[in-house]
Amino acid sequence: MSDAIKHECGLAVVRLRKPLEYYAEKYGTPLWGFFRLFLLMEKQHNRGQDGAGVGAVKLDMEAGQPYVFRARSVKSNSLDRIFRSLMRDYDRQVKSGNIHPEFVETVKKNFEFGAELLLGHLRYGTSGGYSQKVCHPYFRKSNWPMRNLLLAGNFNMTNTNELNERLVSRGQHPIFGTDTQTILEELGYHLDEEHNRLYRHFRDDEGLGGLENSDKISRALDPARVLRDSSQDWDGGYSIGGLIGNGDLFVVRDPWGIRPLYALVNDEVIAYASERAPLMTVFQKTAEEVREVEPGTVEVVKFDGQHSVERIREPKKLSPCSFERIYFSRGNDIEIYDERKKLGSALVPKILEAIDNDLDKTVFSYIPNTSEVAYYGMMQGLRRHRRAEVKAAIMERMRAGTLTEDCLDELITSNWPRSEKVANKDIKLRTFISQEKGRSEMVSHVYDISYGSVNVGDTLVCLDDSIVRGTTLKRSIIKILARLKPSRIFIASTAPQIRYPDCYGIDMSELGNFIAFQAMVELLRENGKSDLLEEVYHACVKQRDSRPEDMKNHVKTLYDCFSDDQISKKISELVTPVVPEWDGEVRIVFQTIASLHESLPNNQGDWYFTGNYPTPGGYRALNRAYINFFEKRTGRSY
Structure with a gap:
């Protein structure tokens, strides 16, 4: 990533x-x-x-x-x-x-x-x-x-405030800080209640006291009951x-x-x-x-x-989190390894369309290192595609009686996918860079490139896990790759466009930070539709005090004004840096939602891509995130 x-x-x-x-x-x-x-x-x-x-x-x-x-x-x-x-x-x-x-x-x-x-x-x-x-x-x-x-x-709750209010209504004095403290106190309350119930039962009904009573309580204590009583209103992952x-x-x-x-x-x-x-x-x-x-x-x-x-x-x-499979969990699990390869392979049709099927003039690579497994899948998909092309061409020439040894050599050797490791990450340097001041310039040296791995006039396609803010692409990655002097740099993302905030554990809750959101806003302004931003703001304000289960995703109406390709094109423009002595094209290619679901059949959680939140609290977090964006407020929306 x-x-x-x-x-x-x-x-x-x-x-x-x-x-x-x-x-x-x-x-x-x-x-x-x-x-x-x-x-x-x-x-x-x-x-x-x-x-x-x-x-x-x-x-x-x-x-x-x-x-x-x-x-x-x-x-x-x-x-x-x-x-x-x-x-x-x-x-x-x-x-x-x-x-x-x-x-x-x-x-x-x-x-x-x-x-x-x-x-x-x-x-x-x-x-x-x-x-x-x-x-x-x-x-x-x-x-x-x-x-x-x-x-x-491993969790985040979307309704921590309501859970804290319940603690206060009982007469408790919780320390507001994190949802972990809230959950601890909620569980503690019901654990105390269960303990007191059992204590009174064994003392009053069975006449037990001391260690004998304590032993009975321990045996009768039912943690499942405590969890059932505590968790009924938990909204989150x-x-x-x-x-x-x-x-x-x-x-x-x-x-x-x-x-x-x-x-x-x-x-x-x-x-x-x-x-x-x-x-x-x-x-x-x-x-x-x-x-x-x-x-x-x-x-x-x-x-x-x-x-x-x-x-x-x-x-x-x-709705298991699809980001677990795209990026978070380590890829040495055989299912995750296979799914990441599928994600890379699923991008092949869009990549071939972008490069006009010109494999001879294209070099494939990946950046960062976490994209490596998906890269293997992409290369396998490209090779399968080319083998199918060669087979079809051979069969056609056989039927026409024009298949010769020279022709066969040409078919087999031409237009074959080319792969290179164009960048190597310096882990020690990455660790060294910790302060924001001067960080942008220093990050440009985190990767060493393989000079000469790309020919003048080639298109360079680099695979990435996902693109969230696009800042690293613009400030460093594309500038680094531009040193190789390709005619075009295409970044292929195994994840679709990240359009909506998460509120279940991933720290990405500010809408204005997402490059896909920025691109959509820019398109609205370019097309004279900026008034829609205020209309959606008022719609969000209107439902601010509604129950989470009654809220709607009004932000989606903004994205619906444009096609995925239009937003992708605008993202490409926004992440294109000014690079002295290089004026090549930058293009971003995103995974489709359909391909994502096909590649991850058992992890269909996709709310950050689609806005379809699995819990009511997700829509409230989105609502707050948009209000914060419009009012130019920063901070978490849940």
Whole structure:
């Protein structure tokens, strides 16, 4: 993705189903689960670089002994920092004699993360800033084990204000900041209610007290009921994991399936992650052994290791985020790898039309590196196309009796797709460039080009994952590619035009930043239709106080004034920079919605392309985003 955007947090959960002694004997270390957690997080490091956090709950600890732990960091290389810090503490405990690794009970007692329940989170900040206090997991403390709660997730709620108002109406005093805090308090409220109900029942109806009552509460506590009561009005995309102080664990996924979540369940371990491939790699399992958590369900692991799945929300129209497959999730999952190749191949007809089928005078490449898999698919599609052309020509000449060896040589060797790696990314330099001042000039040096890979007069086609703002294209990428002196530079995007804000986890909520929106506005002005911008503004203001489910997408009427090709042409003009000594053509080629859906049959969430939001809150976020644009306000719209 040439325009970096913040996105998609990562979740990791590990629940050991055997005593720590089992793992020490079988795998040589009582920290087997702890290491699995960090491996799961490392394999998902692409999902969050603004911070990391881990939490743990130990089972069967004596009264007075700590049993819930947390460590977080928002410094650079936060995951590595946490791991090294915890391992330094472990080594100190060994040197001091508090821990004897051969005696597992000393590990469990004296090392905070010598635990059976482990929770990890990688954060991309979309709200609440970047301080450690907003880093997951969040911790709600209590003297009662069943009221302690560690919470982490990959989610954004569109109706946080309403959820906070409900907390206030109960007499609570929530700290307004992030939707995570809101969800923590909502869950905490219902967890308290369930605990109090059970406490009174066992005390008053069965005459139990003390530890006997506490044990009964722990066994009877139903996390699924707590989640069902808490989540009925949640509007957004979410995959959430929680650890309760008594040793219960839960994960829950939104009923639209917007945010991904995968599960591995066997006799040794129960684990969850935001992506399937990390579970396969870390636990050495096949794809068939890792399943997707069903949308609208909660999975519970009780403190005794019993696992259950329960539906807590009515099924909705499934809308898994297509950006997960286009860009966010790592491409080493075989399904994602195959889908990205299909996305590249699906662009072939539009690319051939753009270059007038002149493969002899075209060089194909990709930029940035995350486009590589789709690039392979594009090249395969081009080669299939050319093979079909050659076969048809050979068959025609055979029928006419004019096929000769020279003719055959010409057919086979001419007009064959040419591919080159025209740019190489300097990762260290990219990391070095962190300040906005002077950044534009420095970014132009992030890529080294392969001089001589393009001939004078050639068309250069470069594949990109998606184009959001277009600023990086204009300020650096196209200028870099222009050094090769092609006659034309075509950027082919595996994603369609991004026209609408997201409100379910991706940090792209300001309409005015989208190059597709800018192009549409420019076309309205050029065609004397600027009044429509104000008409839509008044329509949005009029429905501002309506219920989200009654809102309409008025912004779509603006896009409907023009064809996709017209908007693409205007985008091409807007991203074309002034390059001294180069006056070539720049053109942007976008994926179609139909091709997107065909390539991603199981991930049909496309609201940022189509404006068809899966939840009512999405339309309210769009409404606010347009009002903010028209009133020249900045900031998130949800």
